[in-house]
Amino acid sequence: MGTTKLTQALLKNTKNPELAWQLFKRIQSSQSNPSVLSSVPTIARILIRSKMLPEIDQLHRLLLSSQPQQNSLRSLVSLVNLLAKSGFFDKAFSQFQSIRTNFPQNPPSICLYNVLFGCCIKERRSDCVLWLYKDMIFAGVSPTTYTFNLLICGLCDLGHLEDARELFDKMPEKGCLPNEYSFGILVRGYCRFGLANKGVELLDEMKRSRILPNRVVYNTLISSFCKEGGTDDAEKLVERMREDGLFPDVVTFNARISALCKAGKVLEASRIFRDMQIDEVLGLPRPNVITYNLMLEGFCKQGMLVEAKNLVESMEKNGDLMNLESYNIWLLGLLRNGKLVEAQLVLKDMVNKGVEPNIYSYNIVMDGLCKNGMLSDARMVMGFIMRSGLSPDTVTYSTLLHGYCRKGKLSEANDILNEMMRNGCVPNTYTCNILLHSLWKEGKILEAEELLQKMNEKGYGVDTVTCNIVIAGLCKSGKLEKAMEIANEMWTHGSAALGNLGNSFIGLVDDVSCSMKCTPDLVTYSIIISALCKAGRIDEAKKKFKEMMGKNVQPDAAIFDTFIHIFCKEGKISSAFRVLKDMEKNGCNKSIQTYNSLILGLGSKNQIFEIYGLVDEMRERGITPNVCTYNNIIRSLCKNGKIPDTMSILDDMLQMGINPNISSFRMLIEAFCKACDFGVVKELFEIALSICGHKEALYSLMFNELFAGGQLSEAKMVFEAAIDRSFHLGNFLYKDLIEKLCKDGKLEEASGILHKLIVKGYSFDPASFMPVVDDLGKKGDKHEVDELAEKMLEMASDGRVENKISRKAKESIHRKETKYGGDDWQTIVHRDDGSGIALKSLKRVQKGWGQGSIPSLQPQKNEILDYW
Template sequence: MDQTAKLAAALFKNTNNPALAWQLFKRILSSPISPSSPSHHRSILRSVPIISQILIDAKMFPELDSLHQLLLLQPLKGPNSPIVSLVTLLARSGLIHQAVSQFKSFRAQFPDDPPRVHTYNVLVEMCLRKNRVDCVMWLYKDMIFGGVDPETYTFNLLISALCDVGRVDDAQELFDKMPEKSCEPNEYTFAVLVRGYCRAGLAGKALIYLDEIKSRGFVPNRVVYNTLVASFCKYGHTDEAEKLVERMRDDGLSPDIVTFNSRISALCRAGKVLEASRIFRDMQIDVHLGLPRPNIVTYNLMLEGFCKEGMWDEVTTLVHAMKKKGDFMNLESYNIWLLGLIRKGKLLEARLVLEEMKKNSMEPSIYTYNIVIDGLCKNGMLFDAKRVMDTMRNNGVSPDTITYTTLVQGYSSKGKALQASTVLNDMTRNGCLPNIHTCNILLHSLMKEGKTSEAEKLLGKMNEKGYGLDTVTCNIVIDDLCFRGELDKAIEILNGMWSHGSAALGNLGNSYIALVDDTNNGKKCMPNLITYSTVISALCKADRLEEAKKKFAEMMNRDLLPDIAIYNTFIDSFCKKGKISSAFRVLKDMEKRGCNKSLQTYNSLILGLGKKNQIFEIYGLMDEMKERGIRPNVCTYNNFISCLCKVGRIEDASALLDEMLQKGVSPNIATFEILIKAVCEAGDLVVAQELFDIAHTTCGHKEPLYSLTFDELLAGEEIKEAEQLFKAALARNFDVEKFRYNELIEKLSKNEKLENASGILHMMIGKGYRFDPAAFMPVIDGLNREGNKHDADELAEMMMEMASDEKVANKSDMNKDKLSRGRRDDSGKGSWRTLVHRDDGSGIAARTLKRVEKGWGQGTISGMQQKTKESVDYWDGYG
């Protein structure tokens, strides 16, 4: 046995003891080279693949680096260097990072001795599998500079890499260089280019290569045709797809099930489910055309298409047919069906499907359960979602990160941050690690609910556990600071992110010291468009426009291009401040950068122009909106209606209301409040009543509409209509705080409608309202003038009772009851005590109250007052 065989045998013998094998190999390799036996040393180097594989299998990465360093010291270099074997093995084992790193080190030390093209091919192929296109480009350049001629196979790999990242023009350029390198393209080269152009949505260019394949004597295969067919179908070019199917037949290729499934899949993705269903039907029934029969993939594609379009009759029919075929209903079919039902909110049907799966011994997968849990959470059925997760566990399926994150999202969206925290704790206890997305959801929820201390603890844990705080985390914190008015602190963090990444959160204070992290990961956490948008919006709201403009300039200098949201923020701020010329300057810059006006842009401009009474310009904007297909919303109309009413063009404003109703834009309470107030101020109370009736139909019976219309009727001396409206408001148990009922009762009393005024008082008392006792005074005065002392005394007693109840209510904070006592005049003129002692020449009310007080020896009020006196004496005795 020669030396190479002996060493190999020794290494193989210690495969299960890699540490010993490594020590053996290292000792032999490190021994001095005898001039008389260089072949002996070369034989040792031939064992490099064996020891390399042993170390790779044992994941002894530091030892692999040491092996690399030892091999660099060996005399053999170039294609025969043992490092080439090591690098090739690392690449084929999926350790592409280590392979490329060691290869670059090798090339740096021996730049004039490149390996053979085969080594480059292996590295390029493995880089492609690991999606390391950056390494692929470096390897190609190294080949060229090293004078290594690529093969056709090499070019195919490189063209494929460029196509996969969407660089089809570069792929074409590389393809054109192939003849220069004496490399002729083969069928695979053309197939790769066809696929690249089709993925880029350039099926027309891809079609050119179909002709070139034939001109070079090759026969296109089904893969090329199927790729083209699918691409044309995807973009709605069904006629071209049909022609391609005919060309396949002319080339002696029968369209197979893949061809038809490609067509059906592409049509369903494009929403053309009816076209796909016609092809599906032909496959089922048209035997004479020799079409392939649908397989389970075909059925699932159609099922997914029908579910997405909500074609439930077709879904039911298809599912029945799939069940009838026996093996045509697999787990994927059930998942598609479940997902479709959940997305359409058909939760009961989804639950029945889940039960059916169990009945048919079809074990739901983690994906199945996650579909159901996600649907339940989005519909607010969190208790049911938790029960489904318990069922998962009972069935031996462990919840994964998606499961827990879905529940965290569900609780957070309902403002239940503490329950969301419990889910996160349960997640970690069960050995399922949350990701940064999970933590960010909970963090946002905690801050939204004002649980700052809990949010700080979570941030600390995120950093401690190494989840890597990202830009989203920083944005959540910045948004919360802006919301709480700590804008300067938010700006400080934004500025710090550029140099310190997420470590900028350390600027929040001592409680965040643990977050300070100067690692490279932290530095990658840079501000983005959302960061700047949040801060700029807060600055504008705080009327710090100059600072907002500076932040905008800073953002542009950092190569962060503004979007429509940021432009709208500035336009809206300028318009609200009446700086319409500044708003239009922003608009000009916005359109110059390719951002078109949105609905929000138009609404802000209409509001700004309305402040300046520029009616003609607003009509121009409304016309422009129609031309661009932007539909005005209720805010658009309200802004314009308000402007028209302000300048007295009430008829035009009413015409806009008609336009809203005709175009299906529902007016809101604000719309009618603007119009009713305007027509009432113009003295047209009849139109006001008509608008009030329309408002009922459109918005329903709303307290603000009743309140506004009542006050306007009262101001217009339409006492009878005001009285009817107020009684209707009482019948609906509206809060009467904003109604001027005192004035109504006084006007009725002065107009000798004492019975009506008294009726309103009794109605309010009977419904349990606690209102201003001063409302009694005009009626008491009126009854006394008529000589009706009995009824006057009765009302006076009620008034005194309500006044005493008011004291008790104020002590117990009962004024927050659902029914209000009514407004108080800050000057005190509305106070019942002021009215009692008023000097109007009659003194009737004062005399009435004195008379009532004398008769209070046995009444309810007497008892209440006595209790109060006893209470005071009792506590005074302990003074």
């Protein structure tokens, strides 16, 4: 069979690669005609497209044994070239090394080296780059300017800017002069790492080399300066462009607008956008659809929905400007700002205007609804997707799955997972991680381990996020040692470290090369360090921090905040400020959490003046204090006896539009009650109700504090208001109030409270009757004593002994033990305190009912507990 016919036969069997491969092998072995090798590119493409890697290795071996060697070498080089360009870098590189071993005297062309260099850089394989460069020099192959450009680009991508510059400077020594692309690559590298000034210096070098900068170089520099806040420098570069005969185009202006919007400087961007629309005198380019979309995205991200809506309306008037991408940006902006109803209306409006939403549009709306717990609405959107002819993708199902998991509805989440797989939508690692996180969160450890097993069996990749979920779950469930063990082993075994959880999936990851990529990251260390700090193991947390730095994992502000918080909590302020100093050295800015921790720590040391200094510094840096900040200040002032100053803090909060919470009012009310300033307490209570609403916690707080302060009349009024609102009485010291009223001779008021509780249908502790029954008995009011005793016995026999006083409520006023004891009302009834009126009344009522129908006052058998 001739070569042409063989190629045609192979092409006919492209869809049957096994048959094509068998045909090629048969012809190759039966014919010694070297022209058969010209069919190698065809069979190579067929095998590569079908990912038949073992057969590709066989083809490589066949070519090595073919004669003459010169022809086989060309075919081998062709095979390596195809493999590299098709993304099979490891295979291409190993076969290239084989060629160099078997044909050391026949160096390949610089073109092949360039292809391999490009693949190395794309795969970030610096070790392979070094090997190739040494081999190229050893083979005597001269690099070209394109080669140097590739290498400079790779070094810049890795952040090795000094090495890139050194290589750039050595180009003339190797007989290669930098071209405009060489300069452009280096300029982009400098700009990427915030060194735009060095990029400007390169502009001068370009002119000295008589190479004119192009618009791409200028646009890169302009964009970089805008991102760094150097608006003036950007404007100078625009003028310099004009001097060089390059008029700024719409790309130039879009780069400026994009950079300003990303930096949050939307107003500056909008001024440029406005000039583009109206200033034709200066010859500015007119904005295009990209410009409009950039501005729309900028407005949405900053929450400037009025401006965004106006822009959308102007874009809709000009139909060419409002495309599918524009609508998606608008949808995302609405949902990020909580405008769910408006987003759903936009989705319908799109359909009415003939702009068919794509799956991304629907996924945006699904995400917003699920994050706000509107799962039934999200289900409706899923129906719209089906009816529109689109198929929900992995993101759609994962979003819905996440929504159910966030609500703790794991059964429904599992149903979504099953539905997803039935509809042929394959879950990915992200999907499984969502479910895994929820299982750990709910404490379902065995189910979580079973899911890991299934992830391995189904071939879903176990990534660093998966490992972090497991580590966080172990820390939460108190298995800190196991969590640290897994984190340590991730450095050597990757995700296979999860196999040491003690279950059956020891071989969790089969592909070692894949698992090795799964190494601890910043989140891993954050979880471990936070857990160690919470456990009080500060020294171990410090060691983990040093280990992290040694592994070249750069810390963020959150990790520093963890240490600052624990030191401040323990009163080690000097240690906290040393951490703060290191934090700033590492380029991490102080956050609201940092300031809140420092204020808490300074308050514990009575350093009020320093606290106010920190608050001033916060405002200077544009950080607005939150309710936690103010609560820490209030706590410090109360602790240090500066109670009157707290009212000015409260006024400051309200003026800043920061609503105090119940914790704020708790501290204030307790402090002013302790200072016996009950006029301010009443005022605070009214403010608290207006801001926080009529909450049980506020009423119980006010009642208990007033009662402890001896304000019985006011305490009674608050308690009766609480009864009217049907609040739970567990945190109210109502028994103490009844006893105190009786003791003060206000029997009628005490009896009135009991009757009000009975009328409102409360189930409360029958021991509350005792002081009233005793006093009524002493007065000889036999009829009312019998009624109350009967009601008390009825409540006890029905098991309605609820609303017990909580320990917190008792401790809040440090009350002394009364003659009625604690909460065991039966002990109270059987007491021997000299009067015995209640006991006599109860026995009389029991005897009067007769037939032995009255349940015994002995503790009843609990069938549920006995069953368990």
